[in-house]
Amino acid sequence: xxxxxxxxxxxxxxxxxxxxxxxxxxxxxxxxxxxxxxxxxxxxxxxxxxxxxxxxxxxxxxxxxxxxxxxxxxxxxxxxxxxxxxxxxxxxxxxxxxxxxxxxxxxxxxxxxxxxxxxxxxxxxxxxxxxxxxxxxxxxxxxxxxxxxxxxxx
Amino acid sequence: xxxxxxxxxxxxxxxxxxxxxxxxxxxxxxxxxxxxxxxxxxxxxxxxxxxxxxxxxxxxxxxxxxxxxxxxxxxxxxxxxxxxxxxxxxxxxxxxxxxxxxxxxxxxxxxxxxxxxxxxxxxxxxxxxxxxxxxxxxxxxxxxxxxxxxxxxxxxxxxxxxxxxxxxxxxxxxxxxxxxxxxxxxxxxxxxxxxxxxxxxxxxxxxxxxxxxxxxxxxxxxxxxxxxxxxxxxxxxxxxxxxxxxxxxxxxxxxxxxxxxxxxxxxxxxxxxxxxxxxxxxxxxxxxxxxxxxxxxxxxxxxxxxxxxxxxxxxxxxxxxxxxxxxxxxxxxxxxxxxxxxxxxxxxxxxxxxxxxxxxxxxxxxxxxxxxxxxxxxxxxxxxxxxxxxxxxxxxxxxxxxxxxxxxxxxxxxxxxxxxxxxxxxxxxxxxxxxxxxxxxxxxxxxxxxxxxxxxxxxxxxxxxxxxxxxxxxxxxxxxxxxxxxxxxxxxxxxxxxxxxxxxxxxxxxxxxxxxxxxxxxxxxxxxxxxxxxxxxxxxxxxxxxxxxxxxxxxxxxxxxxxxxxxxxxxxxxxxxxxxxxxxxxxxxxxxxxxxxxxxxxxxxxxxxxxxxxxxxxxxxxxxxxxxxxxxxxxxxxxxxxxxxxxxxxxxxxxxxxxxxxxxxxxxxxxxxxxxxxxxxxxxxxxxxxxxxxxxxxxxxxxxxxxxxxxxxxxxxxxxxxxxxxxxxxxxxxxxxxxxxxxxxxxxxxxxxxxxxxxxxxxxxxxxxxxxxxxxxxxxxxxxxxxxxxxxxxxxxxxx
Numbered sequence: 010x011x012x013x014x015x016x017x018x019x020x021x022x023x024x025x026x027x028x029x030x031x032x033x034x035x036x037x038x039x040x041x042x043x044x045x046x047x048x049x050x051x052x053x054x055x056x057x058x059x060x061x062x063x064x065x066x067x068x069x070x071x072x073x074x075x076x077x078x079x080x081x082x083x084x085x086x087x088x089x090x091x092x093x094x095x096x097x098x099x100x101x102x103x104x105x106x107x108x109x110x111x112x113x114x115x116x117x118x119x120x121x122x123x124x125x126x127x128x129x130x131x132x133x134x135x136x137x138x139x140x141x142x143x144x145x146x147x148x149x150x151x152x153x154x155x156x157x158x159x160x161x162x163x
Numbered sequence: 164x165x166x167x168x169x170x171x172x173x174x175x176x177x178x179x180x181x182x183x184x185x186x187x188x189x190x191x192x193x194x195x196x197x198x199x200x201x202x203x204x205x206x207x208x209x210x211x212x213x214x215x216x217x218x219x220x221x222x223x224x225x226x227x228x229x230x231x232x233x234x235x236x237x238x239x240x241x242x243x244x245x246x247x248x249x250x251x252x253x254x255x256x257x258x259x260x261x262x263x264x265x266x267x268x269x270x271x272x273x274x275x276x277x278x279x280x281x282x283x284x285x286x287x288x289x290x291x292x293x294x295x296x297x298x299x300x301x302x303x304x305x306x307x308x309x310x311x312x313x314x315x316x317x318x319x320x321x322x323x324x325x326x327x328x329x330x331x332x333x334x335x336x337x338x339x340x341x342x343x344x345x346x347x348x349x350x351x352x353x354x355x356x357x358x359x360x361x362x363x364x365x366x367x368x369x370x371x372x373x374x375x376x377x378x379x380x381x382x383x384x385x386x387x388x389x390x391x392x393x394x395x396x397x398x399x400x401x402x403x404x405x406x407x408x409x410x411x412x413x414x415x416x417x418x419x420x421x422x423x424x425x426x427x428x429x430x431x432x433x434x435x436x437x438x439x440x441x442x443x444x445x446x447x448x449x450x451x452x453x454x455x456x457x458x459x460x461x462x463x464x465x466x467x468x469x470x471x472x473x474x475x476x477x478x479x480x481x482x483x484x485x486x487x488x489x490x491x492x493x494x495x496x497x498x499x500x501x502x503x504x505x506x507x508x509x510x511x512x513x514x515x516x517x518x519x520x521x522x523x524x525x526x527x528x529x530x531x532x533x534x535x536x537x538x539x540x541x542x543x544x545x546x547x548x549x550x551x552x553x554x555x556x557x558x559x560x561x562x563x564x565x566x567x568x569x570x571x572x573x574x575x576x577x578x579x580x581x582x583x584x585x586x587x588x589x590x591x592x593x594x595x596x597x598x599x600x601x602x603x604x605x606x607x608x609x610x611x612x613x614x615x616x617x618x619x620x621x622x623x624x625x626x627x628x629x630x631x632x633x634x635x636x637x638x639x640x641x642x643x644x645x646x647x648x649x650x651x652x653x654x655x656x657x658x659x660x661x662x663x664x665x666x667x668x669x670x671x672x673x674x675x676x677x678x679x680x681x682x683x684x685x686x687x688x689x690x691x692x693x694x695x696x697x698x699x700x701x702x703x704x705x706x707x708x709x710x711x712x713x714x715x716x717x718x719x720x721x722x723x724x725x726x727x728x729x730x731x732x733x734x735x736x737x738x739x740x741x742x743x744x745x746x747x748x749x750x751x752x753x754x755x756x757x758x759x760x761x762x763x764x765x766x767x768x769x770x771x772x773x774x775x776x777x778x779x780x781x782x783x784x785x786x787x788x789x790x791x792x793x794x795x796x797x798x799x800x801x802x803x804x805x806x807x808x809x810x811x812x813x814x815x816x817x818x819x820x821x822x823x824x825x826x827x828x829x830x831x832x833x834x835x836x837x838x839x840x841x842x843x844x845x846x847x848x849x850x851x852x853x854x855x856x857x858x859x860x861x862x863x864x865x866x867x868x869x870x871x872x873x874x875x876x877x878x879x880x881x882x883x884x885x886x887x888x889x890x891x892x893x894x895x896x897x898x899x900x901x902x903x904x905x906x907x908x909x910x911x912x913x914x915x916x917x918x919x920x921x922x923x924x925x926x927x928x929x930x931x932x933x934x935x936x937x938x939x940x941x942x943x944x945x946x947x948x949x950x951x952x953x954x955x956x957x958x959x960x961x962x963x
């Protein structure tokens with residue numbers, strides 16, 4: 010099927026199989042969005058998180074054909090985002106990552122929850138982030154990093 | 164020269180100090196924070212074909228026929244299509260160890276659900292899965308062995324032809340007269356405990372990509388592995404390629420935790436396939452494959468008797484442990500590793516007169532057991548520490564007091580345990596005392612008295628353990644392992660412009676080694692650690708070494724980097740003194756310069772001379788600035804970290820849910836290289852230990868079918884389940900290692916199951932409930948409460 014969408018600000022069109030997941034489509038060498046990581050491919054771990062029409066979504070359980078006409082932003086498209094830059098620095102300062110596999114998706118989810126409501130404390134960060142799994146850090150560095158950025162933006 | 168405790172030249176330290184001991188942020192963060200880590204599935208090698216494995220749907224069966232549709236025949240590869248590939252054979256060098264072969268893909272009999280049978284190749288994974296779906300395998304189903312105790316009791320089908328039963332190995336460590344102890348004991352704490360089977364779950368699954376490099380005439384194997392050099396050695400042997408014509412590369416790894424610390428059947432199959440096809444082939448493990456077909460962990464059964472006097476002084480321990488190791492032995496550990504570790508470390512930090520351990524490894528029709536963070540010790544700690552808490556209850560004392568009184572004292576170090584381990588250093592009781600202060604036990608007990616309302620109970624649980632790390636040559640020999648992992652190597656190399664590269668054989672996948680090894684180099688050479696490049700994970704870029712596992716890399720590779728950079732420091736000083744026309748003793752290294760009083764010469768100048776203008780070198784000095792060394796600790800018996808954990812939990816007896824309210828860790832891993840990294844490892848291990856205690860389980864039904872094959876039925880601890888621990892350090896440098904460093908990657912996972920389950924039992928102590936099985940799920944809590952209620956009802960009935 011032919012689809013057209015906006016990917017990281019650029020208009021693209023492609024011929025995709027109906028069964029191809031959006032994650033596989035975006036990760037393919039042609040589009041190269043390898044910041045999307047596949048941890049479960051059934052929508053639980055959150056490592057494939059991207060933005061579809063500005064809202065966080067799991068690209069592993071979305072079909073590429075369903076993104077026809079959408080505005081898709083992956084972590085690659087958030088390089089110049091001010092909040093992402095602050096979060097990256099805070100993750101670095103607070104040891105919010107170890108192996109790095111869950112990290113781009115964590116940053117996208119963190120950006121979303123702060124944008125929705127910067128009035129976050131540790132408990133609300135934990136609750137709002139609970140759709141993303143990290144197997145390395147035990148979460149404490151991530152929670153500290155996000156809480157700190159939210160506090161500084163208030 | 165002034166030297167500090169760790170023997171490091173104080174004057175080499177730059178301001179602000181960023182060498183060993185400094186809390187500095189990680190060098191490796193940048194690429195991951197930019198989303199530019201390069202994991203196996205991200206490799207983009209033109210022409211790569213993707214592989215899907217056709218795997219067994221039955222737990223035990225004889226393959227009668229394999230039908231492949233003609234249209235796909237050229238895309239399907241069975242073991243017989245791959246030429247002469249040897250089966251994997253992992254052995255212990257002990258006459259009693261029973262040997263079994265584990266072929267890369269099954270040829271005649273399958274022994275667990277998920278065992279590979281065929282490789283299906285196509286341009287995309289989806290198409291490869293289509294091919295896999297089209298294959299029809301006819302099985303003669305065989306009786307399935309699922310129950311560990313039945314298998315151990317010899318009441319089941321035999322899994323490997325020709326064996327008399329399913330027992331692989333029995334290990335019997337111990338010392339002292341347990342019968343004499345039993346006679347004089349005032350108190351006997353006797354319990355059956357169980358730590359159920361679980362999966363490892365790295366967030367990135369396993370994966371392998373292989374191709375022939377035409378120019379170098381070598382087979383290149385990319386694998387998500389913790390030990391690329393070792394994998395090259397064994398792969399070369401199994402698939403019949405000379406080792407110097409093979410290169411193994413481990414790119415960025417999205418978590419490993421042990422599951423990538425053994426030879427994988429898929430590595431053998433993919434490498435063998437790449438030998439016979441003329442395009443790159445790649446397999447990426449999906450989550451279902453990871454949960455059912457990668458090496459699994461735990462599945463321990465304990466029958467324990469702890470003997471003590473009436474004050475709670477431990478006299479002896481009698482323990483029989485049965486570990487269900489699944490269907491095969493994985494290489495190189497063998498399936499007996501887990502159980503042997505358990506019975507080797509059961510006595511923990513405690514002194515006792517007698518110990519009788521019996522560790523029985525049995526097989527079943529489940530995936531093979533492999534290493535997972537802690538290896539054996541989370542179970543051993545859980546079983547022993549449960550008994551200690553019960554002992555305290557029995558003699559009417561606080562559990563932490565019992566621990567303090569029974570622990571090896573600091574003035575007894577080095578101490579040989581009743582099981583034969585040599586503890587190198589430490590102050591075990593101090594870790595308990597500090598923990599008790601942080602928790603404030605008295606105030607907790609007051610709150611506990613007030614709190615049992617509306618079915619909500621609070622409890623306090625303890626766990627103390629000793630974590631053997633950096634196992635050396637003696638340790639691996641005593642375990643009868645086929646490979647001896649007692650050293651590590653490193654090359655330190657200045658580039659001609661004066662910058663430093665370290666080439667190491669370990670791997671880094673979260674541990675922060677791109678930072679901490681640079682801190683070692685900074686300590687020796689006075690260079691900026693943020694400007695040191697660490698190269699690893701590639702047999703083509705470093706000297707041979709053994710990999711990252713068993714909490715060994717900081718001790719072993721850190722020691723090697725220290726030794727290599729010390730050698731370079733000497734040479735840099737000799738050249739610098741010559742250029743400055745002064746003596747060797749009057750120069751020191753600081754901020755990337757050789758300094759003598761007010762005068763200095765930068766490393767770039769030293770390197771210009773060393774590499775490009777040898778005429779300016781001191782007489783008899785060789786050109787170049789490279790050092791390659793191997794390092795092994797002074798004793799091959801290991802460096803022992805230890806800790807005490809205390810957990811405060813809230814148990815809701817209405818729902819069976821457990822919430823961890825507070826968690827305290829007092830930890831000693833010798834000299835700390837970077838406190839931030841150490842605390843990150845403790846906290847991360849703790850999360851996995853909490854998973855082990857409360858959530859993670861891989862159950863099998865009576866047909867050997869896995870019941871947890873997605874993250875909906877295999878539960879991982881998330882943001883709301885893992886509290887931020889309060890962590891304090893004690894530093895007792897190891898006398899056996901360079902800088903006094905001890906390993907510490909596994910401790911968090913070792914202590915948590917015991918501390919959390921002890922806390923749950925403390926919370927429920929007045930309800931007649933005792934739970935000695937992990938994970939303590941809501942179902943297990945509610946079942947135990949119902950059972951306790953019906954027992955007390957029937958007791959009442961009898962009394963009437």
